[in-house]
Amino acid sequence: MNRKVDEVRTDPPGSTTSDPAPNAPEGPPSRPDPALPLLTRLAALRERVAALVDLRSADDPTAGDPLRGLHLPEEAVGHVLRGPGRERDGADTDAPLLSSQPVGPADRIASLTVRMGLSELDAALLLIALAPDLDRDFETLYAYLNDDVSRRRATIGLALDVCGLSLLDAGARDRFHPTAPLSWLGLVRVGEPDAPFLSRPLRVPDRLAAHLLGNDTPDAVLDGQIRPLPVPQVPPGAPDSAAAPAGTAPPGAEASLTHRLAELLAEDSPPLVYLRERREGDGLACAVAALAAAGRPALHLTTAAKTPSSPDSADATPLPQLLLEARLRDCAIVVSPLPAQPAELIKALDVGGVPVILTGPAAYDPQWCDPDPLVLDAPGPRSDPAGLWAEALGLEPAEDPGFDLAATVAAYRLGGDRIRRAAHSARGLAALDGTALTAAHVRLAARQQSASGLEQHARRIMPDVGWNDLVLPETTREQLHELAQRARHRERVLGDWRLSAGGGRGRGVLALFAGESGTGKTLSAEVVAADLGLDLYVVQLSSVVDKYVGETEKNLERIFTEADRTDAVLLFDEADAVFGKRSEVKDSHDRYANLESAYLLQRLEAFSGIALLTTNLRANIDEAFTRRLDLVVDFPFPDKEQRLALWRHSLTHVPCAEDIDPAPCAKDFELAGGAIRSAVMTAAYAAAARDSAVTSEDLLTGARREYRKAGRLVKEIGSW
Template identity: 70%
Template sequence: MWHGPLPSPTPRRRPVSGEAPAPGPATDPAQPLADRLAALRERVAALVARRGADDPTAGDPLRGLYLSGDAVRHRLRGEAEAGGPPPEGWAEPEPPDGAAEPGDRLGLLARRLGLTPLDTTVLLIALAPDLDRGFEPLYGYLNDDVSRRRATTGLALDLCGLLAPDGAGAAARARFHPSAPLSAYGLLSVEETDRPFLGRSLRVPDRVAAHLLGDGAPDAALAGYVTELPGDPADEPTAPDDRLGALLAAGPAIVYLREHRDGDGLARAAAALRAAGRAALHFTPPAAPRRPDGGTAEAAPDERGPVAALLREARLRDCAVVVAPLPDEPGALMRELAVPDVPVLLCGTRPYDPLWCARDPLVLEAPRTRAGAVDTWEAALGADAAAADLDLAAAVAPYRLDGERIRRAARSARALAALEGTALTSAHLRHAARQQSASGLERHARRIRPDVGWADLVLPDGPLGQLRELALRARHRDRVLGDWRLSAGGGRGRGVLALFAGDSGTGKTLSAEVVAADLGLDLYVVQLSSVVDKFVGETEKNLERIFTEADRTDAVLLFDEADAVFGKRSEVKDAHDRYANMESAYLLQRLEAFDGIAVLTTNLRANIDDAFTRRLDLVVDFPFPDAGQRLALWRHSLAHVPCAEGIDPGPCAREFELSGGSIRSAVVTAAYAAAGRGGPVTDADLLTGARREYRKGGRLVLDDTGW
């Protein structure tokens, strides 16, 4: 006996040449299902007729609620003897070319997942009560229990002609095993496992039924975890990856993309999937549960949340899965996602550990996301980019953002411009782009939102030119070190490192803030109290956290008083010297792999180890201001202060050798004195402030009665 599938939907007449296609539900997914259900209804009717033949309880309205003597004797005689031989299975073969009718989602799904005709038939039998309530009483009758209105394994096999009087064979029963396609792919659930095998209920998940009816809404279990990965080439700042794309186009594969920075792997995955012509779901795993000792615990199989629903959704849509970022302990997740029929791309910053998964993925290095992806910004801003009067390339040059974060930044920038009622400006773009950078540095450093510019610096031409060069290097490092291959190799990063050396108050911190403002980045000042630790090895761990976060953040990192950490190595005379040298050796290695922008400041350049100096891109010396620069500093500090008519800071600039920071403090003292009496600042106020700064420095000044 051949047990074939349910008949395919009834073919429809094709229009003749020149004739418009006849309107109808030919592409409506519900119509092919309705055709299949009609054939199933005939099969059910035949089985009902066979069951009812010679059944003394067939007309009993309480049939199924109790067993009468006649019913028991009827059962003992056997249904085959009472009702004749079981009917043959459906005999209509599959279409010879294996093609399904357009809109026949069940047929397409069966062919894509390699389901057998028996699998397809069982799936339809289990699905029928969810699509047509008319099957419920019929199934209740055939189950001999009016309260059980879903198909059972026994009923499904009987409808397929596979339930012999002595029970189903092993091959037929195996189609309901948890490892069989229907259950393994999440298309069918065998419930009530405490019942005998043939009496267990079959249920089709609501998401599968919705998909077969043409509903494209994702599973509710994936809400908050899954988004569709965009497929527009203009959306991503990474060039198409033809080799990885060809691999994904050839068939399912599992790939681990190791990132240097969060977002690098996602950008490459999107480019490769575009090259392969495949859609994808971006999955953000839920946080792993915490153990009592503070670590993370791998979830039990029944606590893995939406992973099973994710794989089922990928199978229904025939798309890939991209996981980014990976959880801290990715082993359980990778083992569950390592399936042979769904392409999976995993993105993480950690090196691959073979203990994570028995099926090793293809491990690839994700290229770094380039800064200043102008085309992606233009696509995200749309018409606003053309209407705005701004230099887009210069505005976004420092930001290393992937396509999704660029789109979010563009939305925020447009919303900010609309709130202010102005056209889109560079300030709006920079403010929005800063919001998309990681904020983990705030746990280790103090953030400064720069509010200064080049006009606030009073420096000689030499140091000022070096500061502008520092900003230039930060903007064009990807082109020079990456495209032009001028990186020294050896795992070195593309960071920009500078040392600002000079006496206290000469403008080192202010200059770092000006450079950050010119780049449109935040300035993070590292707190030495949060870095240096008395316990051996803890200082290095704290510095590693800072460097790691700085690599992930578009910001300028400032190590103030850097000689406390980047000091000279010395001859080892005791354990203290040994561990101090180990700390310096770690910093030397870490600076070479650094990928961000860092500024070190020191009052004592001679205390900085020469090995650190060699790794620096720029060393800017800040000289003590001469009389002319001091006069410019006095005037700049008084620019927004109400002053008496004819005030002249010249004598203070000539007579008091003060740094720029001390001059500002003197002006603050004078301003408070003027505010206290309710008048403008006078020459006497300036003189009082200058003398106070001299005394603070431990230097002698004349009595207040004269110079």
């Protein structure tokens, strides 16, 4: 029985071939429909399949059996035994294969063939495997040719028959080997490995079928695990340097590295690259800049998504789907940050054909993969990040945001991706307030991007004070201003101007505040943090010092490591407990105590954050620590004029009687700023209990209370 096959309609459903109405309005030019070239190719495939069906049914005694494919009648077995073999009913071997030349301007299967280096035979086999997913008629045709109504997909034998190839052709059979392009690239999956080779079904991933039809939505299994890293649009005629985002390629080593990496990524077979970063985000920012300069889009895989080696591998990142997505989009893959055990992830991604950039802070381990990737040190944060912030905030090059953007962001060491996220948050905060963008919005958003694990070992303080809250000698205030300036400009001075001492030393800012209790050391640290727009973390010594040998150093290492990657001010209050003097070794306890001090000396030199130490007695701090400090700020005990200023400042927001005069208290009671504040609080509580204003007598009572607390004699003062 001859089975005739109807002509396939090449117009997509709902379309018409009639001319448009004469008076129809002219709209924008329509984009080419990727389905049209596929329909054209399916029509050609249908003709070849129809010829094979006709050839098979011509002398098949069971062609008209309604149960054909469900059982094996005696006539079918006899027909096989009498025939010369399956080679007889292959398609015409002299007929050309299905053409892989482009059919129309939106022929995605042709562009895929060229981009992935497929042969004409590979393209034909791919179309044969894909056909049932695009046209249900092929299910019926394939089931007939497979002699099995349950096999509605192409099998290896059927595909070779349609292509007119011998089933014994070793080269043709090799196209389905796991290392052959179709399988290795994830374009065709061969199922049922236990079935006879020629009967194994061929399946095309749904994502590939959707891509060929013009759908660029990522595979659903990748939701929440990847995000695109878009390439900035470059105006026609713009220079090559314009491909990188504004501020991502400054003069110097960073620009050179970005340019060289961009050249590698533009090659046909770029190597696997590992960017080691000193600080989280540096490697990702460098990778984004290089990809933009190379004009290559990328997919960002965050390894918060689990790798296949994770215990709950059911939730692991589907790496085959990720690689297929990258190949279909002609994208690179950026992995940031690397997981703790990256060997299996790297092995799965290092398959060639897809550019892969890995970023992370860990030193490269040769055990990760073989051959070794190209290992590069990612450049650190820029000394002038204002350009990156301006672009992320959507500001024009000459636009004035209404505040000093450069001074506002100078203290932050965020990478390009973190800056983009912080800028988005800052704009959201401004919209919530219903105001224009301000420096406060930018600083709050930047601090949110610096959230860290320091709160496990330190108490977080969100500064709410300013320089006006300090009552200090002018020399001390100048040193505090200098400390803030050092924190802002350390990248320029130590990095760009190469004034770092070398030897693996960090770019941190270290200062010691020395003075009696209550002289304003902790308050000054909070003011400096507020001026820089950073949070203040006060280290809890109870969570650091441990009686067991080596545990204190481990706790300190966790704190320093976290502070290195966080934009914050670290305060060691009462630092004598940790940074005390080394002593002569008389027993094992002295030796281990000295080891702790030696560790701290080494760690401070490699520290890149901002750390402040306070002590009531400067002589208690080891001189070796003092040499490594940038500043030593002395906080003298306040004299009479400063005490009066402190009394008046503490009473600024307190309701006071008209005749109140704190001058006698400032003259007769030698109290530091902290004690004066406590005295004012005592007076304020007394006034609140009476529901009246604070009087001079209340201040006198508070001052006497502080003297008694300190164990000092209270001088009796006559009536005021």
